[in-house]
Amino acid sequence: EEMKHDMSKMAMGAQSPATAGYEAAMKKMHKDMAIKYTGNADVDFVRGMIPHHQGAIDMAKVVIANGKDPEIRKLAEGVVKAQEAEIKQMQDWLAKHPAK
Template sequence: MTRLALALAAALIALPAAAQRPHHGGHGAAPAAQEPASTREFRAANERMHRDMNIRFTGNADRDFAAGMIPHHQGAIDMARVVLRHGSDPEIRALAESIIRAQEAEIAQLRAFLARTQPR
């Protein structure tokens, strides 16, 4: 192994695990011990959304937008369902219900677009 490779390996080993993972605006922080169920569910929804948003880009901006927005909107739905399971504020619960309705309609629209549009 070269000196550079050894130095890189040593640097990576020295980094905390959370610093080695890609983050999106700080959303991917490492879990804390004894997290509430809602936090675990939000983390899972966030990780699933970001994984699923990692689409294969086609070069067709319209199709790529539609394909990437479907998991993004699904993530919003999943997070809204977490707040409906665990939240108590009437305003936030009503907003979550509204988000679910709106995002489901937009997902249907995006899927219909993808179904009728050929990739380049």
Template structure:
């Protein structure tokens, strides 16, 4: 799949997610001060919805975007989609299930840097990020395999 195709697929998925989230109809919002598992009341927040809409809009391709920008936007959109994981109420599990796609997003961005960046320090940092994040993802998946109920 080309970066553009991945981007468009991620954009379509995120648009569906954000449209539902912006409408407040996913069941993930708690209205009326009901406390979720963590005990902190969550409410529907119009400012949050506007911020989410701006963020999604910023990830859409724009005329004249460089190939690297398109690839970074696709990585961002895929990460946002993949981080849409249900919470379990177990802070140890939730930490890992949400950090794994976050780390995968860092790897995707580092791969874009390796493909497009010219600065040797940027390239070395990208290589280090890939190695570190791959190792941490493996550790988190191993922990989940042993400890998830």
């Protein structure tokens, strides 16, 4: 196990484009999910889920650009389509239900 840990440290120097993409997407998603809570469960859920869904879209685009497996690429394309539609739905809802 110790050797495995050392190997992972070495691999970080030669980061693949996919790994860099995933790390950037995760960093952005976590930063954007750090919202100030309003106390309104519905509003807070939607405000947190929008960046969460955007993170899923960003990660799906990484595998679309770098992945090899056709099944996973197709899955990722479906994730993009579904999550974009849900983001729009949440943004529309949020516009009608501003935090008080």
